[in-house]
Amino acid sequence: MTACLDISNLSATLSNGQRVLRSVSLSVEPGEVRALVGESGAGKSMIGKAVLGVLPPSVKIVEGSIRLEGADLGALSAKERRRVIGAKTALIPQDPLTALNPSRRVGPQMTDRLVHILGWAADRADKRVRQLLDEVHIREPDRVMRAYPHELSGGMRQRVLIAAAFAAEPRLIVADEPTTALDVTVQKQILRLIAQLQKEHGTAILFVTHDLGVVAKISQKVTVLYAGKVVEEADTAALFADPQHAYTRALMAATPKYTDPLASLMPVDEAVLAGLAAEIAIADHDWRPSLDRKSGHG
């Protein structure tokens, strides 16, 4: 069975030559939820953007490949790549406040892709979106679809975006910290909703987050990232039961526990960070990018 998403040996640099991704390999099987954890700046969102073809212009992919259901994105023309990404993937974004166009009504924003990219008839798209709105427990689809985004609460908007992401039946959804911008009380509902829809639709999800609590709840597999390098990769249960890498253990120790919130807040140990820096220095020293592909996925 071909993997839904297969990233192999992916390296990316900024225009000043600084490496932001260091030979990252990871794959997501169909229907699987793969969490991508790391602190901010670890490159986890960058991987999501690379998969979706929206890397900022300053970031160049210098080696490695991204395959969506076997199709090598780097080998496709820009237009083909857009088509493949548009047909197979969707994004659940981090900030529901800026992810909807403020001057357009919600309904057309949800049906746009179905009608104009996938070529559905308007009434079929409309029906589909209503069905999805029902699945995310929105009781008044008419009002929501007629509303402008600012007339909806943050949680409502995130539900709308989740519905929109699942509406086109993508094979892979990239969820980029989808609960970070929300209220703690809403976070849990949204997380449960994503998990529920994922199960019903059998969609693979690449779940980018910095929150290990979220990882434990939603994912089957975890990739831990530090400074653009994969530090550890494991089944979620195995990772929490027996973390192999010192950095993973330190991350777990740094996660607040509700029973004793203050005592458990441990910063990552200096020695662990020094060890990581050494690992990265060694990797960079041996690294010779095979410059067969100069341009990244634009």
Add this chain to the structure above:
Amino acid sequence: MADARALPRRRFDARLVLAGGWLLVALLAAIFAPLIAPQDPLAQDLLFERLPPFWMQGAEPGFWLGTDSLGRDLLSRIIYGGRVAFIVAFAAAFAACIVGSTLGLIAGYFGGWADRIISRIVDIWMAFPPVLFAILLVAVFGTGLSSVIIAIAVIDWTRFCRVIRAEAMGQSRMDYVENARIAGFGRFRIMLSEVLPNVLPSIVALLSLEMGIAVIVEAILSFVNLSISTDDPTWGGIIAEGRLSIHQAWWVLVFPLITLFLTVLSFSQFGEGLKARFDPVLR
């Protein structure tokens, strides 16, 4: 919830109503000038020269705002002058708006080379002093209504270009633009269907402001006798004539000035009011 939010939208907006009201009155007067104007604006009568406005001693009935030094009725001249003012305001502002907004949108959304080229052109363009530039252009094209309109559009498109470029640039970094990219939409379509609606309130406000500016520039050009032919009354032309007889007949200078002032102010306030009303985030 929806009702509570809809409330401020229906609130009476004095600024919008007053500015719009004045513009409507002035526009209707200009359109129906032959029906409204009490006198022929060109008819000279040396017996009636420099009649004062109606409330002063020596006023004649029928000459509400008095007459100028050739005995022409001032009110009728101001009403007819509004025709030129409004034609120039609409035509020049729309021309400047279309050229400037299109280039600004392209520069702001596409960035890169398109932005560099367009921005450099704007920088160079704005280095010319606008009024001298206008006089130069009219001197080249020859006087007449269309050359005044062209001159104003050629000078003032940069105003739209700058503002719309900056706005489009900000909007292009928004997540919903990235979302549309992921969905598979082309850049051109995203520019028109995602970015344009968000800069439209600014375009409307600028358009109205620009109409006011066009009225002023037209008045300046007719003040220096470079607008349309001297026979037809224009506000700038009346002001220029009034300047010569200010000690004998101040009203010839003051009334067209007040009209000009109110019109320009109304255009800018009307634009701001519209922007506030159209912008889904502000309202």
